Amino acid sequence: MRTSFVDEVCPPDDKDYSVPGMKCPKCGGKVLITHDVVDGLDFGFSVSCCRFCHYDGIHGTTFNAPEKDCYAIHYLNSKEECIKKWEQRVKYLKEKEKNELGGKLNE
Ligand SMILES: [Zn+2]
DSSP states (O other): OOGGGTTTSOOOOOOBOOOTTOBOTTTOOBEEEEEEEETTEEEEEEEEETTOOTTSSSSOOOTTSOGGGSSEEEEESOHHHHHHHHHHHHHHHHHHHHHHHHGGGGO
16 A cells, blocks of 8 residues: 555546547547556546557558557547647648558549
8 A cells, every 4th residue: 555645646537538529530439538547657647549459440540650540649638639739630640641552543
């Protein structure tokens, strides 16, 4: 027991901060928002598609994909920031995909 550290360590937070109706544009999966506390250390909030993983073949990423191209964002400060950053990420990824698919048509 390390009760003497109780004021310093962050208590576990298993609450589901997800917003009902928020869906991944790529696969339609639920968008999860969680508060990541590991062994009393607070890693902030994360937002990600519940189905997202690098090799799932749906989201178009591998372990080499830059973090900004992933359907997951970590180390955020709040649920509100998660929602905002997710919307920005989705917009960015949609435009990226559009440019990659339709880039040649504009030449
Ligand atoms: Zn997804």
